[in-house]
Amino acid sequence: MSHDTYELKAELRERVGKGSSRELRRKGLIPAVIYGDKQEPVAISLPSKEVTLKIHSGGFMTTVATIDVDGKKISVLPKDYQLDPVRDFTMHVDFLRVGANTQVNVEVPVHFINEAKSPGIKIGGVLNIVRHEVELHCPADSIPEFLTADLSGLKIGDGIHISNIKLPQGVTPVIGDRDFTIATIVSPAGGTTGEEEATPAAEG
Numbered sequence: 412m413s414h415d416t417y418e419l420k421a422e423l424r425e426r427v428g429k430g431s432s433r434e435l436r437r438k439g440l441i442p443a444v445i446y447g448d449k450q451e452p453v454a455i456s457l458p459s460k461e462v463t464l465k466i467h468s469g470g471f472m473t474t475v476a477t478i479d480v481d482g483k484k485i486s487v488l489p490k491d492y493q494l495d496p497v498r499d500f501t502m503h504v505d506f507l508r509v510g511a512n513t514q515v516n517v518e519v520p521v522h523f524i525n526e527a528k529s530p531g532i533k534i535g536g537v538l539n540i541v542r543h544e545v546e547l548h549c550p551a552d553s554i555p556e557f558l559t560a561d562l563s564g565l566k567i568g569d570g571i572h573i574s575n576i577k578l579p580q581g582v583t584p585v586i587g588d589r590d591f592t593i594a595t596i597v598s599p600a601g602g603t604t605g606e607e608e609a610t611p612a613a614e615g
Contacts, residue, residue: 417465418477418484421455432503441501445478445487448508455480463501466492473517473554475509488515488551509551516585518544521576521593522557531567531596538562539597545573549582560593570595 424431424442432442441459446452455478465471471489478485487506495502507515521543526532545558558578560571571593573584584591 416475416477418479419457419461420479421457421481423481424454424456436500436502441503443504443506445480445485445506445508448510448513450508453480453485457504459501462492462504463494463499466494466501470556473519473556475551475554476506478506486510486551488513488517488554511552513551514548515551515554516546516548517554518546519555520544520557521560523560523562523594525561525563528563529565529596531565531569532562534567535599536567536596537599538594540594541592542594545576545593546585547578547582548585549579553579553581555579555582562596565596567596567598 421443422440424435435442435456436459439459440456441462443455443457443462444452445455457478471492473488475486475488478487486509488509489504490507491505493502493504494500507513509515521540523538523540526538529536529538532538547555549555555578558576560576562571565571572590573586573593574590576593578584
């Protein structure tokens with residue numbers, strides 16, 4: 412399961428547009444929109460600091476949240492956000508309204524375990540990660556926090572495919588027509604050991 416759910420207090424936005432967005436940001440708020448579930452989009456404002464902290468703490472895009480809009484509680488999943496490229500604060504967030512039966516597509520990170528139990532890595536092989544994240548189709552209320560890829564027993568030339576990863580019930584990969592590769596164990600470039608490869612290249 413994903414990170415613990417959380418609640419944000421929001422206010423309805425009377426006006427939309429660039430001018431009102433700038434005004435909100437001056438007050439420490441950010442514009443956001445809630446859409447989906449066959450209902451009209453709702454324009455809201457949220458506390459900038461609180462949302463930015465949630466984004467940086469991880470799991471933001473895979474955690475269902477509750478937004479309290481003037482006393483009305485709406486279950487949502489963040490679908491997109493914009494950060495200011497210079498000052499690293501949140502500019503805007505889009506939320507998808509989710510119900511009991513909502514299915515969503517989300518990018519879920521892959522965690523690799525048991526590198527020490529991989530014979531290929533032990534003799535200097537390198538873990539070549541093809542996909543750091545996998546896009547999954549799953550119920551909004553049971554999004555995995557991460558997928559686990561076990562490297563135990565893998566030799567140089569072996570790989571981990573999506574079929575090697577245990578997915579929770581009701582969760583399927585969005586790419587369903589092939590057993591795609593998550594990572595492979597490859598020979599170190601030029602036949603060097605893993606340690607040698609980790610040394611910085613000569614200057615010049």
